[in-house]
Amino acid sequence: MGFAISHINFSYGGDGVFSDLSLNIEPGRFYGIIGPNGCGKTTLVDMLVKNKKPESGTVEYKGKDLNDYTRKDLAKEIALVPQDFYINFPYTVKEIVLMGRHPYMPRFSAPSSKDMKIAAAVMAETGIERFAHRHITELSGGEKQRVVFARALAQDTPVLILDEATSNLDIKYTLNLLNLAADSVKTGRKTVIAVMQNLNLAALYCDYWIFMKQGKIAAHGDIDEALNEKNIEQVFEVESKVYFEPYSKAKRVVFNPRA
Secondary structure (H helix, E strand, C coil): CCEEEEEEEEEECCEEEEEEEEEEECCCCEEEEECCCCCCHHHHHHHHCCCCCCCEEEEEECCEEHHHCCHHHHHCCEEEECCCCCCCCCCEHHHHHHHHHHHHCCCCCCCCHHHHHHHHHHHHHCCCHHHCCCEHHHCCHHHHHHHHHHHHHHHCCCEEEEECCCCCCCHHHHHHHHHHHHHHHHCCCCEEEEECCCHHHHHHHCCEEEEEECCEEEEEEEHHHHCCHHHHHHHHCCCEEEEEECCCCEEEEEECCCC
C-alpha cells in the first residue's frame, strides 16, 4: 500500500490551497507532479512528509494515518530531497550524508560499520566522494544539492520524494541522479515522487503524471494517457505539440512561442 489522500483541505492565512483534494499513490512507480508555480505542488509534498497537516481530511501511508507515525518511524519510510537546502554550520559532506542514517542509530550512538558502508556507497554513486571531508559551507549550490540527494539515498527508504531536486544541477548530474532514482524503481525497491518543472525531463523518467492547477488535480494517469496537448493547454495555458522521440525513447514536448 502507498499513500491515500482523502478529501483534504488546507489554506494559508485564509487563502485556500486545497479544497476536497483526493489522490491515491501506489507503490513501485515513478510519479511526476507537474503544474504551474503556486498550484500547490510543494504543499502536497509537505503533506506527504508530515511537514504540514491538512485542516480536514486524511493522509494515510500503508493504511495508517500519518499522524500515527513518529518522526523516526516515518524517516525510515520516506526520504525527501527539498528544493531549498540551507545550513550555515560547517559539517563535512560525510557528516551530512551520515545524517541519513540517524533513524537507524540508537540515541547517542556512533555510526555502525553498516552505516559507514552505506554512506560510502551513496557518495560514490552520486559522485561526491572526492569532497567527503570538505565542509558543506564551502560547496557550490549544485554540489550541495548532490550531497542532500546522497543523504536521502542513505536513508534507504521505500519512498523517495524529490521536490525540484535537480534545479541547481547541470545536465550531467541531473541525469545521473535521476537515473539512480529510476533504477531503484525498476528494481522494485522504491517509489519515487518528483515535483518537476521541465516537462521533457519528466517525460524521460516519470511513468505516472499528476497535473495540478490551482490546488486541484487537473489530470492524472499513465504517461501515455496523461501527457498530451490538451492537458498541457488546460494546465499551463500554452499550446504545444507532443510526440515520441526515438533518440530518447520517450515523449517530447515542444512549444510555439508565438502561439
